Amino acid sequence: MHKVLIVGEHDGKTLNPATAKCVTCAGGIPDVEITIVILGADTAAVAGQAAAVAGVKSVLRVDRPENQHPLAAIFAPQLAALAADYTHIFGPSTSFGKDLMPRVAALLGVPQVSDLMAVEGAYLFKRPTYAGNAIVTVQADPARKLIATVRVASFESAKAGGNAAVESKSLSVALPSHTRYVGAKSGSTDRPDLQTAKRVVSGGRALGSAENFKLLFSLADKIGAAVGASRAAVDAGYAANEMQVGQTGKIISPDIYIAIGISGAIQHLTGIKDARTIVAINKDGEAPIFEVADVGLVGDLFQIVPELERLVSG
Amino acid sequence: MQKIIVCIKRVVDYNVRIRVKPDGSGVMLDGVKMSVNPFDEIALEEALRIKERGTNIEVVAVSIGVADTQQQLRTALAMGADRAILVQTDLPVEPLTAAQTFLAVANKENPDLIFLGKQAIDDDANQTGQMLAAIWQRPQATYASKVEISGGKASVTREVDAGLETIEVDLPAVVTVDLRLNEPRYVKLPDIMKAKKKPLEVTSLEALGVSTAVLLKTVKTEPPAQRQKGVMVKDVAELVGVLKKKGLI
Numbered sequence: 200m201h202k203v204l205i206v207g208e209h210d211g212k213t214l215n216p217a218t219a220k221c222v223t224c225a226g227g228i229p230d231v232e233i234t235i236v237i238l239g240a241d242t243a244a245v246a247g248q249a250a251a252v253a254g255v256k257s258v259l260r261v262d263r264p265e266n267q268h269p270l271a272a273i274f275a276p277q278l279a280a281l282a283a284d285y286t287h288i289f290g291p292s293t294s295f296g297k298d299l300m301p302r303v304a305a306l307l308g309v310p311q312v313s314d315l316m317a318v319e320g321a322y323l324f325k326r327p328t329y330a331g332n333a334i335v336t337v338q339a340d341p342a343r344k345l346i347a348t349v350r351v352a353s354f355e356s357a358k359a360g361g362n363a364a365v366e367s368k369s370l371s372v373a374l375p376s377h378t379r380y381v382g383a384k385s386g387s388t389d390r391p392d393l394q395t396a397k398r399v400v401s402g403g404r405a406l407g408s409a410e411n412f413k414l415l416f417s418l419a420d421k422i423g424a425a426v427g428a429s430r431a432a433v434d435a436g437y438a439a440n441e442m443q444v445g446q447t448g449k450i451i452s453p454d455i456y457i458a459i460g461i462s463g464a465i466q467h468l469t470g471i472k473d474a475r476t477i478v479a480i481n482k483d484g485e486a487p488i489f490e491v492a493d494v495g496l497v498g499d500l501f502q503i504v505p506e507l508e509r510l511v512s513g
Numbered sequence: 514m515q516k517i518i519v520c521i522k523r524v525v526d527y528n529v530r531i532r533v534k535p536d537g538s539g540v541m542l543d544g545v546k547m548s549v550n551p552f553d554e555i556a557l558e559e560a561l562r563i564k565e566r567g568t569n570i571e572v573v574a575v576s577i578g579v580a581d582t583q584q585q586l587r588t589a590l591a592m593g594a595d596r597a598i599l600v601q602t603d604l605p606v607e608p609l610t611a612a613q614t615f616l617a618v619a620n621k622e623n624p625d626l627i628f629l630g631k632q633a634i635d636d637d638a639n640q641t642g643q644m645l646a647a648i649w650q651r652p653q654a655t656y657a658s659k660v661e662i663s664g665g666k667a668s669v670t671r672e673v674d675a676g677l678e679t680i681e682v683d684l685p686a687v688v689t690v691d692l693r694l695n696e697p698r699y700v701k702l703p704d705i706m707k708a709k710k711k712p713l714e715v716t717s718l719e720a721l722g723v724s725t726a727v728l729l730k731t732v733k734t735e736p737p738a739q740r741q742k743g744v745m746v747k748d749v750a751e752l753v754g755v756l757k758k759k760g761l762i
């Protein structure tokens with residue numbers, strides 16, 4: 200029997216959809232029992248949401264004032280203390296999971312497999328390397344605990360309809376005081392979240408200014424899309440950092456991705472290879488983005504985007 | 514603040530088109546251009562800026578890799594590192610092994626800060642800094658886009674999925690850097706000449722007492738599934754038609 204502990208991600212109120220994707224990934228392991236652990240200051244509501252994910256056997260709540268903000272230095276020793284009962288510990292490959300899970304692995308003295316994209320066996324997984332240009336199959340040692348992050352774009356969300364038992368745990372683990380949360384600045388909007396949106400409109404260096412990016416926001420609002428950006432657009436200050444899509448930004452899998460004035464560098468394509476349909480708009484017919492686009496249109500975005508907005512609203 | 518260590522990994526240059534070997538045993542590396550991992554250049558640049566603002570701060574570049582990794586360490590010395598340490602090995606080094614190696618170096622050098630890249634662009638693991646911080650029992654500040662040092666503390670702004678987050682950590686600490694922290698300087702020819710005279714120590718995993726056990730086996734390497742080239746449309750009306758037909762808008 201394999202026992203997988205999944206570290207639930209949340210903002211204090213809502214369980215992040217990445218967690219239900221980790222459940223699907225873990226469900227691919229043969230003979231498996233899945234537990235979700237929620238660390239926080241008051242996790243009643245979020246634990247309830249976790250218990251409703253189908254396929255989950257039990258949910259652990261670890262409530263503690265120090266768990267108010269998800270600091271890796273605070274969470275990791277608590278997860279290491281819980282590890283004894285499990286064969287695998289999974290977290291999402293979001294900024295939360297990527298920061299936290301290696302710290303847990305190292306405390307336990309075991310390696311981590313990052314970005315699981317396919318489960319081939321309880322200790323056999325596929326993961327991307329070289330910006331997704333080489334997919335490796337990794338065999339981990341069954342004699343050791345396995346820590347992994349799950350590439351959430353590779354898995355569908357587990358359905359709702361579960362009814363797992365919720366248990367409160369109190370852990371007597373000494374926590375360090377060397378790391379303190381100061382604050383956060385988020386560019387949160389009413390637009391759909393980039394990582395879970397079904398539709399994404401994304402802009403590159405060609406937009407030329409933050410002002411011009413409003414063209415994309417306007418189009419996105421018409422079709423209910425999230426807005427993304429290339430690294431070049433973010434570096435130039437046209438778009439916020441959390442909008443970056445790619446190897447070092449967000450890896451996404453929307454139904455439709457509309458790339459506008461983006462050349463299609465390998466590092467960018469890594470982030471969208473799981474998009475169901477890619478649409479490319481670029482004035483250069485030779486741009487590499489057209490090699491991967493399902494639908495391509497050559498032309499000037501400053502003419503195309505307003506016209507597109509008109510026609511989709513009509 | 515007296516000493517900063519920067520971890521410098523030798524990787525395939527980011528402009529190289531990666532090809533998988535037909536027998537699935539790995540990627541083709543013969544004759545391929547090798548460079549400093551781009552994130553590690555940013556890490557070094559940040560260390561150098563802190564050095565230039567302070568007095569008597571030593572910057573030490575450390576790498577684990579094959580003998581030719583001396584090239585990347587010479588680049589680091591030319592950028593402005595004071596000295597370099599190469600932990601020479603022909604074995605592939607997993608993040609946990611790299612972290613254990615850097616811990617052994619840290620225990621000898623007692624740095625105030627260790628800078629690493631947030632990820633190496635070959636294995637894309639994004640683990641080593643976090644693992645090092647764990648076993649060094651020190652704070653970690655990952656994905657840094659701003660670092661301010663004062664009074665034995667670092668205030669670090671981090672790039673996270675929701676935007677930007679700021680944390681404060683006591684020194685010594687581990688910081689892993691993101692792309693927007695700074696723009697690394699170019700190396701000038703006289704600096705390359707000067708770098709040849711700077712000290713570069715070569716040691717080994719054995720000498721540092723680090724286990725070389727391989728814990729994760731790569732059993733196969735394959736190219737990713739290729740996307741098919743799609744259709745080109747002539748105008749916006751046709752584009753909208755195609756998307757409507759597919760039920761996408």
Ligand SMILES: Cc1cc2nc3c(=O)[nH]c(=O)nc-3n(C[C@H](O)[C@H](O)[C@H](O)COP(=O)(O)OP(=O)(O)OC[C@H]3O[C@@H](n4cnc5c(N)ncnc54)[C@H](O)[C@@H]3O)c2cc1C
Pocket residue numbers: 402403404405428429430431432443444445446447448449459460461462463464465466467470480481482483486498499500501527551552634
């Ligand atoms: C370590 C590393 C990590 C990286 N990670 C990422 C990442 O996560 N995400 C990412 O995106 N990049 C990443 N990059 C950068 C990547 O290599 C490219 O530099 C970047 O993606 C280019 O952005 P772009 O396509 O917007 O700009 P460009 O390459 O400059 O392309 C602009 C495009 O706009 C077109 N254009 C210009 N004017 C118009 C117009 N009026 N109408 C229509 N089209 C027009 C041009 O033909 C061109 O194709 C990374 C690089 C490195 C080294």
Ligand SMILES: Nc1ncnc2c1ncn2[C@@H]1O[C@H](COP(=O)(O)O)[C@@H](O)[C@H]1O
Pocket residue numbers: 520521522523550552553575576577578606608611628629630631632633634636637638639640641642
């Ligand atoms: N063999 C190595 N030599 C030097 N630095 C390394 C090595 N492996 C990892 N690092 C450092 O750790 C960072 C993250 O690497 P990784 O965890 O492999 O993605 C890199 O950007 C380097 O700063």
